[in-house]
Amino acid sequence: MAVLNKIRQRSIFLIVIIALALFSFVLADLIRNGGAISQRAENTIATINGKDIDRTEFAKKVETASRGFGAGGSNMQAMNYVWNQEVRQAVFEEQFDELGIKVGEDQVNQLLQESLANDPTFQNEAGVFDKVKMQEYVANIKATSPQAYQQWLDYEDRMSKNAKESIYLNMIKAGVGSTLKEGELAYKMENDNVSIKYVQLPFSSIPDTEVTVSDAEIQSYIDKHADQYQSEASRNIRYVLFKEEPSHEDEKEVTSKVEALLKDRVEFVEASKTNDSVKGFRNTENVEEFVNQNSSLKFDDRFKFKKDLPESAADTLYTMQIGEVYGPYKDGEYIKVSKVIAQKQLPDSAKASHILVSWEGLRTAGDLKRTKEEAKQLADSIIGVVRADKDKFSTLAAEFSADSSNKDKGGDLGYFVPGAMVPAFNDYVFENEVGDLGVVETQFGYHVITIEDQKNKQKAIKVATVAQKIEPSEKTINTIFTETTKFQIAARDKDFEEASKENELEVRPVNKIKELDENIPGIGSQRAIVQWAFNEETEVGAIKRFDIAEGYAVVQLTGKSAKGTMSVADASPTVKPILIKEKKIEKLKSKFSGSTLDEIAKNTSQTVKTASALNMKTPTISGAGTEPKVVGAAFALESGNVSDPIVGNNGVYAIEVTNSTPASGLDTYMSYAAQATKTQAGAVNSKVFNALKEAAEIEDKRAKFY
Numbered sequence: 001m002a003v004l005n006k007i008r009q010r011s012i013f014l015i016v017i018i019a020l021a022l023f024s025f026v027l028a029d030l031i032r033n034g035g036a037i038s039q040r041a042e043n044t045i046a047t048i049n050g051k052d053i054d055r056t057e058f059a060k061k062v063e064t065a066s067r068g069f070g071a072g073g074s075n076m077q078a079m080n081y082v083w084n085q086e087v088r089q090a091v092f093e094e095q096f097d098e099l100g101i102k103v104g105e106d107q108v109n110q111l112l113q114e115s116l117a118n119d120p121t122f123q124n125e126a127g128v129f130d131k132v133k134m135q136e137y138v139a140n141i142k143a144t145s146p147q148a149y150q151q152w153l154d155y156e157d158r159m160s161k162n163a164k165e166s167i168y169l170n171m172i173k174a175g176v177g178s179t180l181k182e183g184e185l186a187y188k189m190e191n192d193n194v195s196i197k198y199v200q201l202p203f204s205s206i207p208d209t210e211v212t213v214s215d216a217e218i219q220s221y222i223d224k225h226a227d228q229y230q231s232e233a234s235r236n237i238r239y240v241l242f243k244e245e246p247s248h249e250d251e252k253e254v255t256s257k258v259e260a261l262l263k264d265r266v267e268f269v270e271a272s273k274t275n276d277s278v279k280g281f282r283n284t285e286n287v288e289e290f291v292n293q294n295s296s297l298k299f300d301d302r303f304k305f306k307k308d309l310p311e312s313a314a315d316t317l318y319t320m321q322i323g324e325v326y327g328p329y330k331d332g333e334y335i336k337v338s339k340v341i342a343q344k345q346l347p348d349s350a351k352a353s354h355i356l357v358s359w360e361g362l363r364t365a366g367d368l369k370r371t372k373e374e375a376k377q378l379a380d381s382i383i384g385v386v387r388a389d390k391d392k393f394s395t396l397a398a399e400f401s402a403d404s405s406n407k408d409k410g411g412d413l414g415y416f417v418p419g420a421m422v423p424a425f426n427d428y429v430f431e432n433e434v435g436d437l438g439v440v441e442t443q444f445g446y447h448v449i450t451i452e453d454q455k456n457k458q459k460a461i462k463v464a465t466v467a468q469k470i471e472p473s474e475k476t477i478n479t480i481f482t483e484t485t486k487f488q489i490a491a492r493d494k495d496f497e498e499a500s501k502e503n504e505l506e507v508r509p510v511n512k513i514k515e516l517d518e519n520i521p522g523i524g525s526q527r528a529i530v531q532w533a534f535n536e537e538t539e540v541g542a543i544k545r546f547d548i549a550e551g552y553a554v555v556q557l558t559g560k561s562a563k564g565t566m567s568v569a570d571a572s573p574t575v576k577p578i579l580i581k582e583k584k585i586e587k588l589k590s591k592f593s594g595s596t597l598d599e600i601a602k603n604t605s606q607t608v609k610t611a612s613a614l615n616m617k618t619p620t621i622s623g624a625g626t627e628p629k630v631v632g633a634a635f636a637l638e639s640g641n642v643s644d645p646i647v648g649n650n651g652v653y654a655i656e657v658t659n660s661t662p663a664s665g666l667d668t669y670m671s672y673a674a675q676a677t678k679t680q681a682g683a684v685n686s687k688v689f690n691a692l693k694e695a696a697e698i699e700d701k702r703a704k705f706y
Contacts, residue, residue, distance in 0.1 A: 046083075047699040048090035055705060058082065074525055076518040079706050089161065091692040096164050099171075103163040111159045172688060173681045183673030189616040191663030194634045197610050199601045200624050201588045202651035203581060211587075213579045215568045221575050222566060229566040229575075234512045235533040236559035238496065240505040241523065242484045244551035246472045251335070258328045258335045258468050261294055282325050287341055287464040295466040296334065302419060303346055303430075303460035313338065317463060334467040342462040344431075346418065347454035352429045353393065353411040355382055358402035358445035365402065365445075379439045379446035386448065387437060393450060402445060415453070418460075425449070484552045488545050496543065496556045509558070512570075515703040523548050527706070533557050534703060588652040589645045597642060600654050610658070625650045635660075 045055040065078035095101075109131070116122045117129045121137060124130040141148040178186075222229050246254075263280040284290045291299040306318045310331040317326055320340045327337030358364040359375035370378070382400060386393050394410030401407035418430055422442045432438065434454050440447045472480070483503075490499040500507045508522050515534050520526040529546055532538055532555075543556045561570070594600040601608045611621045619631035627648040637643055639657045646653045 045701055045705055046086070047697075048087060049094050049696050049698075051090055053086055053090075058086070059705075061085075074518060076516070076525075076527060076706065079702065080516075083702065087693060087696070087698070088689060091689070091696050092161075092165055092168065095168055095692070099168070101164050101167050103160050103167075107163055108156060108160050111163055112156070115159070169685055169688060173684050176677065176680045176684060178673045178676035178680065180669050180673050182676055183669030183671070186617075186672040186676050187666060187669055188663055191615065192635070193613045193615055193661040193663075194631070194657055195610070195612040195659040195661075196614065196621075196634050196655045196657055197597055197608050198621070198624070198630070198653050198655040199597055199604065199606050199608055200648075200651045200653050201591060201604055201606065203584050203588070205651075206584045206587060208580055211580045211583045213576050213583070215572075217579055218568050218572055218575045221579060222568070222571050226565050229571050230564065231561065231566045231570060232514050233534070233563040234514055234561045235530075235557060236509070236511045236561075237513065237520075237529070237533055237555050238507050238509040238558055239520075239523075239529075239553045239555040240487065240500055240507055241548075241550065242480055242487075242552040242554070244472050244477055244480050246470045247476045247479075250473050250476055251330075251470050253473065254335045254468050254470050255328050255330075258337055258466060261466055262325065262327075262337060281337060281339065281466055287339065291464050291466055296469045297465065297467045299464060301462070303342070303344060303462050305346075305348060305418075305458060305460050309461075309463070310336070318459075318461065320461075330470075331467075333470050335470060336465050336467045338463050338465040340461050341464050343459060345457045346430050346460040348456045348458060349415050349417050350429050350451065350455070351415045351453040352413050353397070353406075353450050353452060354403070354413060354425075355379075355393070355397045355401045355407075355411050355448040356403040356445050357382070357400060357448065362443075362445055368402070375446055379448055382448050383437055383439055386450070390450070396448075415455075430454075480551060484545060484554060488543060488554050491543050491554065491556065511559070512561075516706070520553075523550070523553055526553070529553070529555055531703075585647055585652060589647075592645045592652070592654060595642065597654060597656050600642075612659075613661075624648070624653075627653070630655060 043055050044052045045058045046053045061082045062075070062079050065081050066073065066075060069078050069081075112134065113129055113131070116134065122129055122133045124133065138149075138152060141152060261280055262282045264283060265278050265280065266275045267278050279285070281287075281290055281294070288299045288301070306314050309317050310329075312331055313326060313329050313336075317338055317340065320326060322340050322343060325337060325339045328335050329337075356364060357375045357379040358366075358368055359370045359372045360368055378400065382396050385396065397407050397409075397411035401411055403411070406412055418426060420426070421429065422444070424440045424442050425447055428438055428440045428449055429451055432451055434451050436451050438449050440449060487499060487503055487505070490502070497507060510521055513520075513530055513533060515530070517530050518525050518527050520529055526546065526548065532544055532546075538557055540557055540560055543554060546553045546555060561567070591604050592600055593603045597608045600606075609623050611623070614621065614631050614634065616628070616631055616635065619626060619628040621627050621630060624630075627650065630646050630648045630653050633643060633646050634655055634657055637655065637657050639660060641656065643653075643655045646655065
């Protein structure tokens, strides 16, 4: 009791102590995790015009997009797709807010109606969109499927955003247009003609080797055009590849195993405690079952021509008798033994027509309510009519066939090769005779078939093949891993290149890898390598081993380039040709002398050429190429005068106008103005987005998380 009284007396003191302890615990946790600001930064994948994009929400969208891309798409492709959507939404939303662009519920409903008008889910008995059906659908998924309901809400949201974007872009398009004067200019550019004589000194007349460009000149050019020569951060790497490939011993072992399958063997049966004789591939009676139990490749129940057999064994297999066995032999990455089990004469192509009779439940049925039994009766009835009068086949195909691709052609399928059709259809056409009629059932329905032609009958054989894939054994895999590890250590102790030469390994350099790149040439999608190369702790010269699908890649970081103005080495492939061209221009200009084209041609060892009916819309000069500056200068030059040297795309020119033919003109240039307006409006969507994106302040942190 005395203790309780003391606690009560000091309760305020204890509360303060506890509060201070809790505060220090929270404060320590914040400090340990970098503080609230740091935590917010860790949950932000990007900031666009001051708006943070939440990493968790972004990841959910990427996951959804990945499912949409399917097996063929990568995570980075999905991420970039979502990123482009986020950027578009952010830059447009800012414009919507500033301009007060909003979309009402009625407008969204109208857009939904237009979008879903052809969906049977939302149509009434008359096949017309029914708003009540849509409301019932939404109410149902809201009560039964939260996921489906969320997808619906997302769909409505997209409709709303698309409508706002459409309003915004249409407002801009309303301000885009061409006047009648601009229409007249467009008409004149297309129809005014000029003919010229010219002398051309092509740039190619001076070899590049005769023009010297120094690094200092390249640097000076970069400095003057710095905004054009900005580069992203990049990394250079080199790597060697260690493939997990089967050894010669592995191949021999697989060959021995396959060879053993040929022979009869005795197995001990645990249940009966007796030995049982098991027939091998050579003597087995149930070939299909044997293949499916012992082969990596399932039994192929098809007749094949010689061209369809494995190239390495075709000559032998095609001449074997039924029951004979060949192998083991190597075919690609498999060891095989093959047994000829049947042969016959088959055409290498055939022509047939069919009438497809479907029934309710099949994807070929459409709105049909016919049962399978009724479909069979109809197919039998059709074939009865056709047997009596084959000329009725086309009419019946047009009336009854569910195959819309050829029903209007009398069911004609044209010529096709064995294996092109589903098995039952294929077997009927290739195993019967020209003129035969029959009914065959497949997963598409009942086919009433008529065989119209067969070509080039020849021997075909059916081959049963046991195949085992040649794969690296555990011993081989361990050996490759050991070799990889030894190289990794040697490359650190010595020079990477030197260690590669000692081990006779090919070094593959990869330069200018960007922070969000995914593919590494030679080894495909390797995002982990890119992330390692851009890790701040990875220094130039660092080496690391990466697991890849084929085995291992030992990678060395060989260079880092920060974001900013390009170096001389990086810009040289672009800048050097520009400077070479500028120097050639000065040299070529200095060669022009004379007051007439004939004098200029003589002094430059060139000939005077002619070009007729040039216009500014398509400024192509015969014998010289596309030269808008030269053609433009011709329209400004008086007839009979010789121009000063004109620098074109392909050389330096002197020209003389020989004839100028202005267009006759039109009463109105409305059609040309309208076409110009249409062209300008058509470019609005992409140009506006690109302009908004370029003006936006974007802090992109995706590389930290992907």
